[in-house]
Amino acid sequence: xxxxxxxxxxxxxxxxxxxxxxxxxxxxxxxxxxxxxxxxxxxxxxxxxxxxxxxxxxxxxxxxxxxxxxxxxxxxxxxxxxxxxxxxxxxxxxxxxxxxxxxxxxxxxxxxxxxxxxxxxxxxxxxxxxxxxxxxxxxxxxxxxxxxxxxxxxxxxxxxxxxxxxxxxxxxxxxxxxxxxxxxxxxxxxxxxxxxxxxxxxxxxxxxxxxxxxxxxxxxxxxxxxxxxxxxxxxxxxxxxxxxxxxxxxxxxxxxxxxxxxxxxxxxxxxxxxxxxxxxxxxxxxxxxxxxxxxxxxxxxxxxxxxxxxxxxxxxxxxxxxxxxxxxxxxxxxxxxxxxxxxxxxxxxxxxxxxxxxxxxxxxxxxxxxxxxxxxxxxxxxxxxxxxx
Amino acid sequence: xxxxxxxxxxxxxxxxxxxxxxxxxxxxxxxxxxxxxxxxxxxxxxxxxxxxxxxxxxxxxxxxxxxxxxxxxxxxxxxxxxxxxxxxxxxxxxxxxxxxxxxxxxxxxxxxxxxxxxxxxxxxxxxxxxxxxxxxxxxxxxxxxxxxxxxxxxxxxxxxxxxxxxxxxxxxxxxxxxxxxxxxxxxxxxxxxxxxxxxxxxxxxxxxxxxxxxxxxxxxxxxxxxxxxxxxxxxxxxxxxxxxxxxxxxxxxxxxxxxxxxxxxx
Numbered sequence: 001x002x003x004x005x006x007x008x009x010x011x012x013x014x015x016x017x018x019x020x021x022x023x024x025x026x027x028x029x030x031x032x033x034x035x036x037x038x039x040x041x042x043x044x045x046x047x048x049x050x051x052x053x054x055x056x057x058x059x060x061x062x063x064x065x066x067x068x069x070x071x072x073x074x075x076x077x078x079x080x081x082x083x084x085x086x087x088x089x090x091x092x093x094x095x096x097x098x099x100x101x102x103x104x105x106x107x108x109x110x111x112x113x114x115x116x117x118x119x120x121x122x123x124x125x126x127x128x129x130x131x132x133x134x135x136x137x138x139x140x141x142x143x144x145x146x147x148x149x150x151x152x153x154x155x156x157x158x159x160x161x162x163x164x165x166x167x168x169x170x171x172x173x174x175x176x177x178x179x180x181x182x183x184x185x186x187x188x189x190x191x192x193x194x195x196x197x198x199x200x201x202x203x204x205x206x207x208x209x210x211x212x213x214x215x216x217x218x219x220x221x222x223x224x225x226x227x228x229x230x231x232x233x234x235x236x237x238x239x240x241x242x243x244x245x246x247x248x249x250x251x252x253x254x255x256x257x258x259x260x261x262x263x264x265x266x267x268x269x270x271x272x273x274x275x276x277x278x279x280x281x282x283x284x285x286x287x288x289x290x291x292x293x294x295x296x297x298x299x300x301x302x303x304x305x306x307x308x309x310x311x312x313x314x315x316x317x318x319x320x321x322x323x324x325x326x327x328x329x330x331x332x333x334x335x336x337x338x339x340x341x342x343x344x345x346x347x348x349x350x351x352x353x354x355x356x357x358x359x360x361x362x363x364x365x366x367x368x369x370x371x372x373x374x375x376x377x378x379x380x381x382x383x384x385x386x387x388x389x
Numbered sequence: 390x391x392x393x394x395x396x397x398x399x400x401x402x403x404x405x406x407x408x409x410x411x412x413x414x415x416x417x418x419x420x421x422x423x424x425x426x427x428x429x430x431x432x433x434x435x436x437x438x439x440x441x442x443x444x445x446x447x448x449x450x451x452x453x454x455x456x457x458x459x460x461x462x463x464x465x466x467x468x469x470x471x472x473x474x475x476x477x478x479x480x481x482x483x484x485x486x487x488x489x490x491x492x493x494x495x496x497x498x499x500x501x502x503x504x505x506x507x508x509x510x511x512x513x514x515x516x517x518x519x520x521x522x523x524x525x526x527x528x529x530x531x532x533x534x535x536x537x538x539x540x541x542x543x544x545x546x547x548x549x550x551x552x553x554x555x556x557x558x559x560x561x562x563x564x565x566x567x568x569x570x571x572x573x574x575x576x577x578x579x580x581x582x583x584x585x586x587x588x589x590x591x592x593x594x595x596x597x598x599x600x601x602x603x604x605x606x607x608x609x610x611x612x613x614x615x616x617x618x619x620x621x622x623x624x625x626x627x628x629x630x631x632x633x634x635x636x637x638x639x640x641x642x643x644x645x646x647x648x649x650x651x652x653x654x655x
Contacts, residue, residue, distance in 0.1 A: 040507075040511050040513075040521075041511070043511065044512050044514055047514060048514075072592065073521075073524065073525070073560050073592065074521055074560055077520065077521060100593060104592065107587070108528070112524065353495070353541035354496060354540065355496060356495055357495075357541075
């Protein structure tokens, strides 16, 4: 009675590996014949055969490797698994092995590590509480460390104010160009388009009351007080916040930040302050430009859709908008800029030596930057409301 | 490692890599010109040369990361440039590469790094894949708890070992090593040399190893190819290279560091 284990388990011998099975054959004698290529290409099938075979322990005492055509570490691993299942000790229990196979088997056998013990899992409810608690603590720590970072930047800023020669002027101007001047086209375009949308939507609603002319007030007040500056901050967070995080993050990965520290330089003063200061200074002109472009866009739409001539538009605008309206918007700009810069630098410096971490930090920098800007904007709104501005 | 194994391993009629008339250039800069090289099955071939002689470029060109301007590269008797993409991928699975700093995927754990080639190219059940990854990691001498670590948590030497484990994931026939011992401490480097030699002996691996490390040359290389003047100057066992008259080889093998390495072998 000669049984082919592979047929019992229903495994077929299809494949393109060249060497054909059946890999395992088991006769009446005490020896199991191994054949074919015991390599990684056939590992799935051989593994399945070993798992599914129905052989009494002790029925097989010898493994005959005489017909094995190829053998690699995967094959050796499977051979050891097979021997384990049959309670055979290797290399005593194998015969007919080709030159080099016993060495390979003993090498693999000695490298075989104890399977790591899985720690018993907590029950799902407790696990959820643990996650929740861990997340809360981490979030609190995060808030604390970000406030600490802001403090360090303010401290560096005060130091620079006291001794202006310590300001990295070249770097600051460079970042002012990168983050400020070069952002003009995109900020202007977006603001212009939003002005058009605002005029169009406002007109559609106000027309029903015959109050089209108040579209000018709508555009003027909302653009100058909120939308212009908010749009600018969001574009800058996406543009410069992300690039700060990526720059500082890759410097961190390259150990450039450590090198700076080793040279006795202050990272905050050299890397962070010029960037934050650049945004702090450039946000006002950027926001002013955004306001202007928004008003132009709105005016254009008012002219085309509502027949409000430019001269009338400017006239109404002057009546609707006062200097405080403009200032309420612009006064927020430097804060928004500094916050976006701070968050970008902070998240960049938190990068932990891998490409994955760099990507994550850059995303966080943008999302958090926009989030904080909107939260602070809401706070400003309440504040101005309370003081009656 | 035994001297006997070293003598028996190169079978001179069994060429596994044949590079003929290879020219590579980057823009106007010619790196190799009409370069020939043969690698025999089962040998450990060292590749040496001064900085900028194109050792890494040669390796990259053989494994297909660079395009050759002229010449042919045959691996396992197949001319790589003429293969269909599918056939080419099949050939690529038969070699493994260890890049200089390991080049581990930083978003994956060590075990996942080793499993990456298996997952892409081999059809293996999940559990067996985990077992095999654990085995490879143990074989290169990393502790078991390294499996779950990320590359950024490992030392340079451990990253190289993990990179080697990944290179060995699919039981390749050839391994290319780019400066495997660079940046390791002398003890770690010697361990790594022994590891490579042992793997080569037990698995019948062919090893092509770019190195500056004289100790590695003396300890484990069957033959050494010397790159100079845009060509392979000569391929010979280390003992013969010492007598070569080329000035770079003279200063390479007769400097103070070479003397120390030679004495260490004696």
